[in-house]
Amino acid sequence: MTYSLQGKTISLGVTGSIACYKAVDLASKLMQLNADVDVLMTPSALRFLTPLTFTAITHRPVITSMFDPQSELSINHVAAAERADLVAVVPATANSLAKIAHGRADDPVSATILATRAPVLVAPAMDANMFESPATQANVELLRQRSIYVAGPAEGRMASGLVGRGRLLEPAELVGHIRILLGRAGDLAGRKIVVSAGGTREAIDPVRVIANHSSGKMGYAIAEAARDRGAQAVIVSAPTALPDPTGVKVARINSALEMGHALDRECADADAVIMAAAVADWRVAQIAEQKVKKTGADTWTIDLVKNPDLIAGIHADRLVKVGFAAESEDLIDNARAKIQSKGLHMIVANDITAEDAGFAVDDNRVIILDREGSIERLPLMSKYDVGVEILDRVIPLLGSLA
Ligand SMILES: Cc1cc2nc3c(=O)[nH]c(=O)nc-3n(C[C@H](O)[C@H](O)[C@H](O)COP(=O)(O)O)c2cc1C
Incomplete structure (x- = not known):
């Protein structure tokens, strides 16, 4: 073993993009590095993937609602926010970026981000025109100003068939960004x-x-x-x-x-x-x-x-x-x-x-x-x-x- 995330809890917020499937691979890669992974899904993300896919990988219940009496968040709605060492929103839709930028808290992902003190990474994934739109650009700028780490998106072919900037980064690259963010205050910072x-x-x-x-x-x-x-x-x-x-x-x-x-x-x-x-x-x-x-x-x-x-x-x-x-x-x-x-x-x-x-x-x-x-x-x-x-x-x- 080399690099390890032993003892680190990563809250992985999954939002409703066609690139959701890459979040499954990311969860698996984080588990292989011995992280504890809490998956939170928005209602739209549930239209793309079932929680079972993540549970089978992370060996934990997936948080899909704040109001479901079975959900931990119905008892303590900031539980995932408090125990996270890092919150990563992968993929981050245009809609969720807007919600995070404006402090909304009406789903488990945006509420957790508002409540956490941990570093936050967002990995945008969307059609190129949605990403380049003035509204999304302004939201991304706002997030950067608030020290939210924006990873990607990459240029390339998107699900729509169009080529442009909006592709979710590959899971291996996302792991690299998570390592950077977790190490940012390390003993070689500034060197x-x-x-x-x-x-x-x-x-x-x-x-x-x-x-x-x-x-x-x-x-x-x-x-x-x-x-x-x-x-x-x-x-x-x-x-x-x-x-x-x-x-x-x-x-x-x-x-x-x-x-x-x-x-x-x-x-x-x-x-x-x-x-x-x-x-x-x-x-x-x-x-x-x-x-x-x-x-x-x-x-x-x-x-x-x-x-x-x-x-x-x-x-x-x-x-x-x-x-x-x-x-x-x-x-x-x-x-x-x-x-x-x-x-x-x-x-x-x-x-x-x-x-x-x-x-x-x-x-x-x-x-x-x-x-x-x-x-x-x-x-x-x-x-x-x-x-x-x-x-x-x-x-x-x-x-x-x-
Ligand atoms: C097939 C399909 C693919 C979608 N892919 C994306 C996407 O990649 N990025 C995005 O921002 N929105 C995408 N959307 C739109 C979002 O699902 C929609 O804006 C939704 O409200 C996002 O909700 P959430 O941010 O709470 O998950 C897609 C919608 C559909 C039907």
């Missing part, structure tokens, strides 16, 4: 954390590259862990197959030199840089302008020149610098030497010969060494949890450099 990720590619000619096996998973997991604690997280990413994490800026580059330029730009106002990328030590001396043809020769020699040491080259006074050392021998000695030579505060060393950890897999087993000489061997854990451990050690340094 900018830059993470490099993936394996750089050094061009040989227009079609060939020198690459490496880094998947980018480690760096992306660190950035997500930073985002979940309130940081402004940026990934300087070499090519990977990974999707952009919600709420994380991803600056895409190919070569080590390009990564260097992007890091210089992003680190100028950053608090910490964590170099999880596998940066090529060498690049091709002369990149061919045309595809190199196969000749009669049996061998082909390519001249390489050294790439600059990117992390050693980043100069910023208050920047905490964390390096990675992927080694196949003399792990500790090599890692220690890198702390010195690169001016790092900390280095995360991993043995790339271990079968259950390292490249491309979801877990890692690392040793964290710092400037003061401490060596901590961490057990095998998810890359997200490695990110949490690294950030736990970065945070005290941020204080001392501020």
Whole structure:
């Protein structure tokens, strides 16, 4: 397990949009993260889905009315509002946005929002013309001014067949937004954390590259862990197959030199840089302008020149610098030497010969060494949890450099 919503109660308000079915998937995803999920439905939502669908997923009764004697809300009409750590209205119809913006409370969803002290997220879903209408736009603006988090909508094809802005975000993205909102006041709030990720590619000619096996998973997991604690997280990413994490800026580059330029730009106002990328030590001396043809020769020699040491080259006074050392021998000695030579505060060393950890897999087993000489061997854990451990050690340094 990695990120967890254990101990958090999410009130999920479902309103009468054709996109209701995505709320079922969202409820399931929140349950998989161990959240307690209270579903509340408007009368219109009941025309699209039955409460049974949600009950089967959340293992709780669904709240559909304030006046039904069977409903908890008939005893305490603000019960769901009080126990929520976050209220998410997914999907949010134009009608419900208007009601929330104007403080109406005549159904379980709008009444709960009016009564809660928890952060509120709304995810609009409607026909593009309904969303762009001056009334809806004014309502959305009003909600934003009142610190309600508006997630989406996205551009795309809608149920009407029209293409435009009004599509409900996908459940996985909505989970990302919920994580951002829950982490907003976290211990990295107001901090900018830059993470490099993936394996750089050094061009040989227009079609060939020198690459490496880094998947980018480690760096992306660190950035997500930073985002979940309130940081402004940026990934300087070499090519990977990974999707952009919600709420994380991803600056895409190919070569080590390009990564260097992007890091210089992003680190100028950053608090910490964590170099999880596998940066090529060498690049091709002369990149061919045309595809190199196969000749009669049996061998082909390519001249390489050294790439600059990117992390050693980043100069910023208050920047905490964390390096990675992927080694196949003399792990500790090599890692220690890198702390010195690169001016790092900390280095995360991993043995790339271990079968259950390292490249491309979801877990890692690392040793964290710092400037003061401490060596901590961490057990095998998810890359997200490695990110949490690294950030736990970065945070005290941020204080001392501020
Ligand atoms: C088939 C169908 C699909 C609808 N889809 C949407 C929608 O995606 N977004 C929206 O704002 N309204 C949609 N509506 C209109 C709402 O259901 C209607 O405005 C209703 O009063 C919303 O009530 P509620 O906000 O209390 O759930 C749809 C109506 C129908 C019949």
